[in-house]
Amino acid sequence: MCDSCGCGHDHHGVIIAVPGRSSVASGAHDHHHGPGRTLRVEQDVLAKNNHLAAHNREWLTARKILALNLVSSPGSGKTTLLEQTIRRLSGTLPVAVIEGDQQTLLDAERIDATGAPVVQVNTGAGCHLDADMVHRALHTLAPPDHSLLFIENVGNLVCPAMFDLGEAAKVVIISVTEGEDKPLKYPAMFAAATLCLINKTDLLPHLDFSVARCMEYARRANPDLTFFTLSARTGDGMDEWLTWLNDALRAA
Amino acid sequence: MHEMSLALSIVELVVTEAKAAGARQVDRIELEVGTLSGVLVDSLRFCFEAAARETMAAGAELAVQEIAASGRCPACGEESPMAGLITDCPGCGQYLLLEKGRELRVVSITVDE
Numbered sequence: 001m002c003d004s005c006g007c008g009h010d011h012h013g014v015i016i017a018v019p020g021r022s023s024v025a026s027g028a029h030d031h032h033h034g035p036g037r038t039l040r041v042e043q044d045v046l047a048k049n050n051h052l053a054a055h056n057r058e059w060l061t062a063r064k065i066l067a068l069n070l071v072s073s074p075g076s077g078k079t080t081l082l083e084q085t086i087r088r089l090s091g092t093l094p095v096a097v098i099e100g101d102q103q104t105l106l107d108a109e110r111i112d113a114t115g116a117p118v119v120q121v122n123t124g125a126g127c128h129l130d131a132d133m134v135h136r137a138l139h140t141l142a143p144p145d146h147s148l149l150f151i152e153n154v155g156n157l158v159c160p161a162m163f164d165l166g167e168a169a170k171v172v173i174i175s176v177t178e179g180e181d182k183p184l185k186y187p188a189m190f191a192a193a194t195l196c197l198i199n200k201t202d203l204l205p206h207l208d209f210s211v212a213r214c215m216e217y218a219r220r221a222n223p224d225l226t227f228f229t230l231s232a233r234t235g236d237g238m239d240e241w242l243t244w245l246n247d248a249l250r251a252a
Numbered sequence: 253m254h255e256m257s258l259a260l261s262i263v264e265l266v267v268t269e270a271k272a273a274g275a276r277q278v279d280r281i282e283l284e285v286g287t288l289s290g291v292l293v294d295s296l297r298f299c300f301e302a303a304a305r306e307t308m309a310a311g312a313e314l315a316v317q318e319i320a321a322s323g324r325c326p327a328c329g330e331e332s333p334m335a336g337l338i339t340d341c342p343g344c345g346q347y348l349l350l351e352k353g354r355e356l357r358v359v360s361i362t363v364d365e
Contacts, residue, residue, distance in 0.1 A: 187336070
């Protein structure tokens with residue numbers, strides 16, 4: 001599980017809110033110390049991951065490999081989308097996949113059945129892939145030059161937003177069963193993405209989901225998002241996504 | 253989020269810097285934490301105490317400077333504070349583009365003479 005802990009302590013910045021009433025925030029305090037030698041450090045706390053991510057990015061860019069970090073809640077249809085994408089590309093573009101899950105090889109086995117090379121990263125208790133995991137996966141996978149690399153992150157709409165893997169772009173996937181207000185509730189992920197895929201459109205007749213409203217909410221977090229609405233299951237909308245992939249790889 | 257990992261990263265970072273400067277003890281660490289960085293400062297303090305145990309940073313004071321998040325309106329150009337990632341411009345109602353407030357950095361450390 002995620003490793004943060006603050007039991008018994010006030011949480012400065014955490015808001016407890018009741019609908020219709022104003023929120024209550026708790027405060028924090030500070031204390032002071034004596035003299036000594038001060039050294040400027042000026043380093044990002046996530047510098048280590050960012051540095052390794054930059055190394056990954058350099059490696060991928062030099063080989064003209066377009067790496068896409070697929071992020072979403074669990075169950076949005078990432079793996080099915082990948083299976084269908086690979087099948088529709090059917091050898092026209094070289095594809096390789098890094099799968100990320102806490103446990104099992106289930107997703108990697110599904111990708112393997114499509115014929116695309118794949119490596120599974122199991123994070124154990126971890127909730128996101130990081131640059132080191134991707135670095136090690138790349139060593140095993142050895143994707144060819146001029147290929148599409150899909151990194152299917154651990155299903156989690158929170159943590160992966162913080163961890164650069166060295167990808168060219170994040171693709172956030174939301175399915176129509178998740179509620180159109182998802183982007184308002186998880187804005188950081190939508191802000192971090194370049195592309196947003198709205199999946200399972202075949203289920204729209206059974207739902208009160210407004211695609212337009214979902215897009216509008218997502219644009220509040222990121223006005224520059226590009227959207228594709230599709231159904232990995234029926235194939236509806238998949239052509240536009242494949243065209244984007246082709247164009248993006250050519251531009252890599 | 254991940255305050256323990258972050259605390260461990262802070263300890264690693266400051267111990268490396270302190271060793272490079274020939275110091276034996278880190279007395280104070282100055283951090284900048286943006287209000288929209290996703291970091292819970294009190295969780296971070298708690299985790300830091302545990303992470304720093306038996307290292308050069310044990311007992312160091314964690315001085316956190318919070319950077320208030322603010323953004324600029326893409327329509328009218330006005331800069332305004334942001335309480336969340338989705339905040340509308342008080343002037344014209346457009347959604348602000350974040351400029352400050354997601355920082356998470358070690359600014360400086362104070363070591364023994």
